[in-house]
Amino acid sequence: MGGNNPYIEQAQYELPKTKYRLRFLPDGQEVLVDPTEIPYDDDGLPGSVLDIALSHGIDIDHACGGVLACSTCHVYVVEGLSSCNATSEDEEDMLDNARAVKPGKSRLACQCVPNGTQDVIIEIPTWNRNLARE
Ligand code: FES
Numbered sequence: 001m002g003g004n005n006p007y008i009e010q011a012q013y014e015l016p017k018t019k020y021r022l023r024f025l026p027d028g029q030e031v032l033v034d035p036t037e038i039p040y041d042d043d044g045l046p047g048s049v050l051d052i053a054l055s056h057g058i059d060i061d062h063a064c065g066g067v068l069a070c071s072t073c074h075v076y077v078v079e080g081l082s083s084c085n086a087t088s089e090d091e092e093d094m095l096d097n098a099r100a101v102k103p104g105k106s107r108l109a110c111q112c113v114p115n116g117t118q119d120v121i122i123e124i125p126t127w128n129r130n131l132a133r134e
Contacts, residue, residue: 005067013085015047016116022049024058025078025123031056035116042066044110049075049122053109061128066110071098073109074128080120081105085113100125 016035023030031052039046040055044066050073053060064070071094077084084107087095091111095101098108114120 005064005069008068008090009088011045011068011085011088011091011111011113013045013047013113014115016114018116020083020114020116021119022052022114023119023121024053025121026126029056029058031058033114033116044073045113047113048110049107049112049114049120050109053122058124060109060124062110068094068108068111071095071108072128074098074101074125075107075109075112076102076105076123076125077107077112078105078121078123080114080118081107083114083117083120085111085115087111099127 019034022033040051042051042054043062044050050062050066061072063072068090091108095106
């Protein structure tokens with residue numbers, strides 16, 4: 001799916017210039033993100049946590065296809081949040097609908113784009129792991 005949501009402001013983000021590691025908890029899968037491979041052409045912003053996860057076989061629920069129209073891709077940034085783009089007002093509004101929000105850690109995976117200046121650890125809440133493959 002994917003695409004653009006015409007009802008939100010364009011997100012601001014900076015793509016990485018160097019390789020960095022993105023690790024997913026609780027299973028511990030690790031991806032070495034190579035900036036030359038972005039965009040992966042999956043769902044969410046190019047280089048977003050969702051884009052990277054899906055293109056490496058790591059499922060995160062994403063009911064709207066990564067266009068900031070749901071909150072099913074809610075994840076926790078355990079480490080490396082300061083290297084990610086700022087949360088937009090539209091993302092904040094959507095996070096209001098997410099369950100178990102943790103201030104300072106909660107992000108929507110489709111909108112969270114690390115800039116590669118540090119490694120990032122993401123925790124996927126159990127209810128957001130998409131166990132059914134399409
Ligand atoms: Fe819907 Fe991220 S997949 S907001």
